[in-house]
Each structure stands twice: as structure tokens, then as C-alpha cells.
Amino acid sequence: xxxxxxxxxxxxxxxxxxxxxxxxxxxxYFRDSDGVTRKMQRQxxxxxxxERNLKRAIRDRLAPAGEDxxxxxTIKQAAQKWLDEPETQTLAIGSLRRYKAVIDTIVADGFxxxxxxxxxxxxxDRFLKAVTANHGPGTAKTARTVLQHTFAIAVRHGxxxxxxxxxAGRIVQAKKPIVAPDxxxxxxxxxxxxAYDATPDKRGAKRAADLGDIFxxxxxxxxxxxxxxxxxxxxxDLDSTPATVTITGTVAIAADGKIFRQEHPKTExxxxxxxxxxxxxxxxxxxxxxxxxxxxxxxxxxxLRWPHNLRRNWRDALAGTAYAExxxxxxxxxxxxxxxxxxxxxxxxxQLGHASEMVTRxxxxxxxxxxxxxxxxxxxxxxTASK
Numbered sequence: 001x002x003x004x005x006x007x008x009x010x011x012x013x014x015x016x017x018x019x020x021x022x023x024x025x026x027x028x029y030f031r032d033s034d035g036v037t038r039k040m041q042r043q044x045x046x047x048x049x050x051e052r053n054l055k056r057a058i059r060d061r062l063a064p065a066g067e068d069x070x071x072x073x074t075i076k077q078a079a080q081k082w083l084d085e086p087e088t089q090t091l092a093i094g095s096l097r098r099y100k101a102v103i104d105t106i107v108a109d110g111f112x113x114x115x116x117x118x119x120x121x122x123x124x125d126r127f128l129k130a131v132t133a134n135h136g137p138g139t140a141k142t143a144r145t146v147l148q149h150t151f152a153i154a155v156r157h158g159x160x161x162x163x164x165x166x167x168a169g170r171i172v173q174a175k176k177p178i179v180a181p182d183x184x185x186x187x188x189x190x191x192x193x194x195a196y197d198a199t200p201d202k203r204g205a206k207r208a209a210d211l212g213d214i215f216x217x218x219x220x221x222x223x224x225x226x227x228x229x230x231x232x233x234x235x236x237d238l239d240s241t242p243a244t245v246t247i248t249g250t251v252a253i254a255a256d257g258k259i260f261r262q263e264h265p266k267t268e269x270x271x272x273x274x275x276x277x278x279x280x281x282x283x284x285x286x287x288x289x290x291x292x293x294x295x296x297x298x299x300x301x302x303x304l305r306w307p308h309n310l311r312r313n314w315r316d317a318l319a320g321t322a323y324a325e326x327x328x329x330x331x332x333x334x335x336x337x338x339x340x341x342x343x344x345x346x347x348x349x350x351q352l353g354h355a356s357e358m359v360t361r362x363x364x365x366x367x368x369x370x371x372x373x374x375x376x377x378x379x380x381x382x383x384t385a386s387k
Contacts, residue, residue: 006031010033012029013030015055016028017050017051020041025043026054027041028041040054042054070116070159071115071116074115074116075113076107078116078150078153078154078159080103083096083099083103092252093253099142099146102143106135106139107146110131111127117160119164124168125168128140128143128168128169132171132172137174141171141173144171147165148165179333180333181330181333185323185326190212192317192321193214194211196209197211208299209310211310216283217231218335219335221335221351222335223247224329225310225311226250226266226307230248230250230251230261230304231245231296231297233288238281238285242277242281243275243281245276246271246273247270248263248271250266260304266353267353267355269354271353311327314327314328332352333366335351336352337366340360340365340368341368348360
């Protein structure tokens with residue numbers, strides 16, 4: 001005789017009315033979420049009331065906890081749930097701030113009131129296309145990332161069966177060609193930065209921009225602006241051969257609008273020790289002798305320097321020149337391209353602190369359009385046919 005098949009998970013069998021201790025009682029077997037079948041019973045003044053009490057107890061057992069998501073939860077609620085997850089605490093502060101801004105504006109205004117059960121692939125696809133049209137592909141990609149995580153946590157809570165973002169259409173963004181300044185351009189910009197530092201400011205006072213020295217650290221390390229400005233003298237080893245700087249943090253902006261040193265760089269692979277060429281050592285030796293605080297490149301008052309102020313000085317220094325449109329990020333491209341040509345892509349990847357060569361190739365290295373040396377093979381077409 002075959003054994004009776006088990007109840008489906010989180011379902012119950014036939015409710016039986018009986019009497020226990022002289023009181024009307026309703027009894028049923030319920031297969032719990034852990035797979036164990038348990039006997040449940042409730043009593044009442046009448047058999048009907050006992051059955052109603054039992055059904056209510058079963059519904060309460062099935063109902064999710066107050067913090068869980070259901071199909072009736074809104075996308076905005078699910079997005080907030082994702083922001084509260086431990087995984088978001090490992091994100092860079094700048095990235096997390098950007099995600100929150102998109103959730104509070106783009107997602108909340110255009111999609112936040114939609115229930116999870118209503119978020120079909122076509123609806124998600126239409127929303128992302130509207131964001132692309134109204135706010136640009138960059139914002140749309142951020143919105144897609146946010147929704148990808150939001151629906152993932154909804155799947156984990158059992159509110160929906162699958163993630164609708166997975167099958168939504170791809171966001172197309174026109175790719176800008178990678179243009180890296182060559183050595184001549186870098187040297188000319190270096191001279192412009194030094195010249196800017198040497199001129200007095202609008203009040204006639206000596207400038208404290210330090211653009212020439214910061215420029216030297218850009219070109220000698222390929223580091224990001226926020227990494228360079230976060231350097232402390234404790235991160236610099238001028239006695240080693242060659243001298244080194246270790247990237248251990250980055251400048252970030254807190255929720256209150258104030259800047260601080262974040263005690264970890266953008267990614268795990270961004271934490272790196274970089275060897276310095278002689279010209280960078282000369283700059284740091286001079287600055288170390290003149291230093292009066294912990295920061296290698298402090299503000300005029302000895303505090304952490306604002307990246308926005310640096311970029312403003314940078315634009316002023318290059319205004320009206322052939323390099324007016326060049327940004328500090330272009331120097332990372334220059335470093336990556338030079339290292340690719342001299343030492344290979346792996347060296348460029350490690351210098352910039354990327355997790356993969358793909359990121360370095362895709363966003364930082366100017367493509368080399370030179371063909372291979374195929375002269376020996378092509379010589380075959382030039383041979384004179386034998387008579």
C-alpha cells in the first residue's frame with residue numbers, strides 16, 4: 001500500500017470538528033515552512049467558531065513578518081528594504097548616495113507606487129526607456145542597477161518569482177572614443193599648471209592651488225583625484241627604493257555635505273602600493289620638508305582639500321588653451337595607455353587599481369590602430385612566378 005503523499009508546503013488538510021475537554025474544537029494538520037507537518041487546533045463557543053479560530057491561526061502563521069515584502073508591497077518599499085540590507089554597507093559612499101538620490105526622485109516619482117506583483121517585464125522596460133529619454137542613458141543605467149537589486153530582494157522574500165529587470169531591454173549609450181593625452185600634451189599641461197601656480201590670485205596673494213605638484217602625482221601614479229587628495233604622509237615611504245605611495249582611502253562627501261577621508265578606496269583592488277618615478281619623489285621630498293599637517297595636499301587652511309575646488313582651479317589653469325576640455329581623469333587614460341604600450345595591459349590594470357583588464361581596456365586605454373607586422377607573410381604576393 002502506497003504511503004499518503006505529504007501536504008504541499010504551507011498548506012493544511014481537511015479541518016475536522018471534534019470536542020476536547022467538553023469544548024468545541026477544530027483540528028487540522030498543517031505542513032509548515034520547514035517541511036514538518038504539525039497538528040493545529042483551536043477551540044470556540046461553537047464548532048463553527050472553533051473552525052474560524054483555526055483558520056485565523058493558520059492565516060497568521062502564513063502571513064509574513066512585518067518587515068517582509070509581499071506582492072502588495074510597492075517598489076519604493078522594496079527599494080528602501082534593499083538600502084537597509086547589510087550588502088549596501090560595503091558600497092562606496094558616493095555610489096550609495098547616487099543610488100539613494102535615484103530612488104528618492106526618478107524611481108519614487110515614476111515607478112515607486114507600483115506594486116511588486118504589478119511590475120512586469122513590459123512595465124519595467126517602458127519605465128527604463130522613459131528614464132533614458134528624459135534623463136539620459138547614464139541615469140537610466142543607475143536606475144536599472146537600483147531596480148535590479150530591488151527586485152532581487154523581492155525574489156528572496158518570496159514576493160515575486162523572478163526578477164523582471166533581467167529580461168528588460170538593454171540601455172544603449174553612445175560610446176565616446178577614448179582619447180589619451182600623449183607625452184607632449186602632458187608636458188605642455190604640466191607647464192601650464194606650474195605657470196598658474198606662479199601667478200597671484202585675484203587678491204594679489206600667492207596661490208595655494210598646488211596644481212603643478214598634484215599634476216605630477218596624477219601622471220606618476222594614475223590615481224584618482226579623491227585618492228590623491230586623501231594621501232597622508234603616513235601613506236608615503238620616501239626612504240624605500242624606489243619611493244612609494246599606498247592608496248588606502250579616498251575623499252568622500254558625507255550626508256551633511258561635509259568632506260571626510262573614507263578609510264578604504266573605491267574598490268578592494270583600488271588599495272594598492274605604487275612605485276614612484278624620480279620626478280614625483282623630488283616633488284614629495286620638497287613638500288615633506290615644507291609640510292605642517294598630515295595631508296600631502298592640504299587646503300590653504302591645512303584641512304582636507306575639496307575635490308570641487310581643485311577642479312575649479314584646474315579649469316582656470318587650462319582656460320583659453322588647447323587643453324581647456326581636458327579633465328584630471330584624462331591623465332589616468334594617459335598613464336594607462338603609456339603603460340599598455342611599454343609594459344602591457346596587466347601593468348596598466350594594476351597601476352589604476354582595476355579588478356579586470358576589461359575595465360582598463362574599455363574605459364581608459366586609447367585603442368592602438370596599428371596593424372600587425374605581417375610583412376613576411378605578405379611577401380608571398382610579391383614573388384615572381386617561376387617560368
